[in-house]
Amino acid sequence: MGVWEAILITVVTAATPLLIAAMGELVVERAGVLNLGIEGMMAVGAACGFAAAILSGSTILGILAAIAAGLVLSGLFALLVLGLATNQVASGLALTILGLGLSGLIGAGFVGTQREAIPPVYIPGLTDLPGGHVLFGENPFVYFSLALAFATLWFLGRSRAGLTLRSIGENHASAHALGLPVLKVRLAAILFGGACAGLAGAYLSLVYTPFWSPGMTAGRGWIALALVVFASWRPLRLLFGAYLFGGATVLQLHAQAASLGIPSQALSAFPYVATIVALVVMSVGRRSATAPGSLGAPFVPDR
Amino acid sequence: MTALVALRGIVKRFGTLTANDHVDLDVQPGEIHALLGENGAGKSTLVKILFGLLQPNEGTIRWQGREVMLSGPDAAAALGIGMVFQHFSLFDNLTVAENIGVAMPKGDGLADLEARIAAVGKRYGLALDPSRPVWTLSAGERQRIEIVRALLREPKLLILDEPTSVLTPQEAETLFSTLDTLAAGGCGLLYITHRLEEVRRLCHRATILRAGKVVAACDPRQESVAALASLMVGSEVAEVRPAAAHALGPVRFSLNGLTLPSSDLHGVALKAVSLEVRGGEIVGIAGVAGNGQAELFGAMSGEDLAASAEAVTIDGKPVGRDGIDARRKRAAAFVPEERNGHAAAPRMTLSENVVLSRHGDGMARGGLVDLRAAKDMAQAIIKAFDVRKGKVDPPAGTLSGGNLQKFVVGREMLRKPGVLIVNQPTWGVDPGATATIRQALIDLAASGAAVVVISQDLDEIYAIADRIAVIHDGELSKAYPAREIGREQIGLLMAGAGHAHAA
Structure with a gap:
C-alpha cells in the first residue's frame, strides 16, 4: 500500500461518519424538521454500540444497539416537536446536551476498554491490485454509506414517497390541505435521521478509534449539520462535501505531523473554520435558495 | 332528484365563536351553486367541513343520499369532491408535474402523468408546462394547476373558493367557460365569492350566509346586485360619495x-x-x-x-x-x-x-x-x-x-x-x-x-x-x-x- 493510498483511506475513514449522520439529517430537513440533536444522538450511539459490542461480544449486536439508541432519542425528539409542537431549535439543543450526558453515563464502565476494530473488506485478488485497498478494501460501513447516499438520491428525486416528503417540507399547510399525512411522514423522517446518527456513532466507537471515550464525537454532529446546509439539501453535493471535510480533517493531521510551525490547536480547528467559511460563502452567494420552505416551523392542524 | 351532496344542521364552534350555526345546503349535479357572505360569515369554515379539513360539532353530510363521515381530505377526494383553494395549496419549489403528482391517489402510477395533464388541458383549455417550477408562474397559471389537479381526479363536486380574486378579467372569462363546460358534463360546482356580478352571470342558485347562519337562498339571475349585497350585509350598504370638484395642486x-x-x-x-x-x-x-x-x-x-x-x-x-x-x-x-x-x-x-x-x-x-x-x-x-x-x-x-x-x-x-x-x-x-x-x-x-x-x-x-x-x-x-x-x-x-x- 503506497502513501497516497494510505492517505485516501484515512480521508474516507474521516468522511464516512459525517456522510452517514448528515444524510440522515438531510432527509429530516427535507421533511421540514430541523433536528439540532445529531451530536447527542451520535454520542449515545457510540456509547451504546461500544457497550453492547463488549457485553455481547457481537459486533452486529453493537451496531443494532447504536441504531436503537438513535431511534429512542429521536423518538423523544419527535414526541416533543411533533406531539407537543415545541420549538425545534430549543428541543434539538436539549437533545444534544441530554445525549452527551447520557453517553458519559452509559460509557462510564467502558473507559479504557479496547476492542478489535471491525475489519475492512478483503476480496482476494481485487484488494491486492494497485489502489485496490481504496476501491475494494474499505470497511463495510463505507460501502453502506455510499449506498445510503445513492438510495437517498433516488428516494427523494424519483420515488412517490420522496415526493410526498419533499412536499411536506416545502409547505406543510398545503400538504395538509391535500390530505398528505404531515405528522406521520415527519415522524418517519426523524426516526430515520436518528437511526443514521446512531449508526454514525457506532462507526466512531467500533471502527474509527475503536474504543469509547467521553466526548469522542468531537463536534462531528455539528459539522454534519453544517454539511447539509453546505450541500443545499442535495444528496450528491452532500457526498462531495463530506469527502471534502474528511479531506480537511486528514490534511490538518498531516500538517501537524509535518510540524510546519503552526500551533497544533490552530490546525485542529481547521475543519471547523472551513465549516464556517463554507456556510458564509453559501449564504452570501445564494441567500439559502433551496432551504425547504417549512423548515423549523411547527405544524399544528386545525380541529 | 337526489342531491349530489346535502348538508343538514351543520354546527361548527371555535371556542365561544359559532362559525356555522345549523347550516343546510344542497348541491345538485350539473348545478353551479354560489355560496355568498361577508368575510367571517362562515363560508370558508363550511367548505373546509365539506372537504374534510374540519370536523363539524353537529349535523350530517349526505353524499348521493348516503350519510358519510369526511375524516380528511383524502376521504372527500375518494368520494369525488375536489377543491380549488383561495390561497393555493401549491409547492413553490416543485415543478408543475410534481405538484399535481403529489395529490394523486395512492397507487396511481405517475408514469403517464404528463400525458394526462396535457389531455385535461386540451379538453378544458388549460395549457400547462409540466416541467416549470411553480414559483416562475403567474397567479392565473397557478390556479390552472389547482384546477387541473382537481379535474384529473374526475370530481363529481368541485368547490372553488374565490377563484377570480387573482385573475385578470380575461383570465376570469376563460375560467367561466371551463366551469360551464364542467357543469354541462354533470359536475356540481360550489362557487364561493363576494363578486356579485359574477354570481349573477354564472350561477344557477345562491345560498347566502350571515354570521354563520343561512339567511336566504335565491336564484341570483332574478336578483339585482344591490339586493344580493343587502342580503349579505343585512342592511343597505352606504355608497361612496365622490369628491366635490377641486383644483389639483403641484x-x-x-x-x-x-x-x-x-x-x-x-x-x-x-x-x-x-x-x-x-x-x-x-x-x-x-x-x-x-x-x-x-x-x-x-x-x-x-x-x-x-x-x-x-x-x-x-x-x-x-x-x-x-x-x-x-x-x-x-x-x-x-x-x-x-x-x-x-x-x-x-x-x-x-x-x-x-x-x-x-x-x-x-x-x-x-x-x-x-x-x-x-x-x-x-x-x-x-x-x-x-x-x-x-x-x-x-x-x-x-x-x-x-x-x-x-x-x-x-x-x-x-x-x-x-x-x-x-x-x-x-x-x-x-x-x-x-x-x-x-x-x-x-x-x-x-x-x-x-x-x-x-x-x-x-x-x-x-x-x-x-x-x-x-x-x-x-x-x-x-x-x-x-x-x-x-x-x-x-x-x-x-x-x-x-x-x-x-x-
Whole structure:
C-alpha cells in the first residue's frame, strides 16, 4: 500500500461518519424538521454500540444497539416537536446536551476498554491490485454509506414517497390541505435521521478509534449539520462535501505531523473554520435558495 | 332528484365563536351553486367541513343520499369532491408535474402523468408546462394547476373558493367557460365569492350566509346586485360619495425611473418605474397579485432604498436614500397590505401600536414613550373611524379584520398627511368598513393630499381613483384618467399587453 493510498483511506475513514449522520439529517430537513440533536444522538450511539459490542461480544449486536439508541432519542425528539409542537431549535439543543450526558453515563464502565476494530473488506485478488485497498478494501460501513447516499438520491428525486416528503417540507399547510399525512411522514423522517446518527456513532466507537471515550464525537454532529446546509439539501453535493471535510480533517493531521510551525490547536480547528467559511460563502452567494420552505416551523392542524 | 351532496344542521364552534350555526345546503349535479357572505360569515369554515379539513360539532353530510363521515381530505377526494383553494395549496419549489403528482391517489402510477395533464388541458383549455417550477408562474397559471389537479381526479363536486380574486378579467372569462363546460358534463360546482356580478352571470342558485347562519337562498339571475349585497350585509350598504370638484395642486409625490432588484429570491424587480401624483388626486395602481406591488410599496415607503435619492421625491425633495422615518417627517404616511405583523403588532395594544408609526408626533419625550398621549391618540382614532372593539385598549390582534384596518388607516389619516401610500386598503374587509375607508381616502385627497392606492380590486380602483396605472412584472404603465380607460384595456395591461406596445 503506497502513501497516497494510505492517505485516501484515512480521508474516507474521516468522511464516512459525517456522510452517514448528515444524510440522515438531510432527509429530516427535507421533511421540514430541523433536528439540532445529531451530536447527542451520535454520542449515545457510540456509547451504546461500544457497550453492547463488549457485553455481547457481537459486533452486529453493537451496531443494532447504536441504531436503537438513535431511534429512542429521536423518538423523544419527535414526541416533543411533533406531539407537543415545541420549538425545534430549543428541543434539538436539549437533545444534544441530554445525549452527551447520557453517553458519559452509559460509557462510564467502558473507559479504557479496547476492542478489535471491525475489519475492512478483503476480496482476494481485487484488494491486492494497485489502489485496490481504496476501491475494494474499505470497511463495510463505507460501502453502506455510499449506498445510503445513492438510495437517498433516488428516494427523494424519483420515488412517490420522496415526493410526498419533499412536499411536506416545502409547505406543510398545503400538504395538509391535500390530505398528505404531515405528522406521520415527519415522524418517519426523524426516526430515520436518528437511526443514521446512531449508526454514525457506532462507526466512531467500533471502527474509527475503536474504543469509547467521553466526548469522542468531537463536534462531528455539528459539522454534519453544517454539511447539509453546505450541500443545499442535495444528496450528491452532500457526498462531495463530506469527502471534502474528511479531506480537511486528514490534511490538518498531516500538517501537524509535518510540524510546519503552526500551533497544533490552530490546525485542529481547521475543519471547523472551513465549516464556517463554507456556510458564509453559501449564504452570501445564494441567500439559502433551496432551504425547504417549512423548515423549523411547527405544524399544528386545525380541529 | 337526489342531491349530489346535502348538508343538514351543520354546527361548527371555535371556542365561544359559532362559525356555522345549523347550516343546510344542497348541491345538485350539473348545478353551479354560489355560496355568498361577508368575510367571517362562515363560508370558508363550511367548505373546509365539506372537504374534510374540519370536523363539524353537529349535523350530517349526505353524499348521493348516503350519510358519510369526511375524516380528511383524502376521504372527500375518494368520494369525488375536489377543491380549488383561495390561497393555493401549491409547492413553490416543485415543478408543475410534481405538484399535481403529489395529490394523486395512492397507487396511481405517475408514469403517464404528463400525458394526462396535457389531455385535461386540451379538453378544458388549460395549457400547462409540466416541467416549470411553480414559483416562475403567474397567479392565473397557478390556479390552472389547482384546477387541473382537481379535474384529473374526475370530481363529481368541485368547490372553488374565490377563484377570480387573482385573475385578470380575461383570465376570469376563460375560467367561466371551463366551469360551464364542467357543469354541462354533470359536475356540481360550489362557487364561493363576494363578486356579485359574477354570481349573477354564472350561477344557477345562491345560498347566502350571515354570521354563520343561512339567511336566504335565491336564484341570483332574478336578483339585482344591490339586493344580493343587502342580503349579505343585512342592511343597505352606504355608497361612496365622490369628491366635490377641486383644483389639483403641484406634484407632491413622484417616482423617476425607479429600478430596484428584488431582495426576495422569488420576488419581482422594479423596472424603470415612473409616476407623478399631484396634490388633490388619487392614483390607483391595478395589477394581478405578485407583479411587484409589495416591492413597489416597499420602495415608496422607504423600507427598501432606491439606488439614487432622485428616484423618489416628496414635495420636490429627493428622498430615495431616506428611510421610512425621514419620509414620514416630510408628511408622508404609509399603510402596508398586511395588517397583522406589518401595519400593526398583533400582540401589542392599540395605543402601543399608535406609537409604532406616530412616535415622531409627540408620542415620545426625551427618549421616553408618552403613553398618555398614545392612549389619547388611540381613542381619537377609534372615535373618528368608528373602530369596534371589546375592551378599552385591546391587543391589535383581537380586532376583526375590518376594524383593525380602520384603525391602521385612521392612525395615518389623523396625521393629515400630504402624501398617503396605501396597499390593498380594503382587502378582506367587510362592506361597511370598506365604505368608511374609501370615503376617508377620497376626503383626504380632496383636502389637497396626494394619494396612491395599490389594489387588486378593479371595482375599488374605479370607485375612488382619478387616474389608473397598471403594474405588470415590475413595470408600471402610464397613468390613464379613470374615465378614459375601460376594464377591457386594463385587463390587457394586467396580462402584460403593454410590453408589445412599448416595444
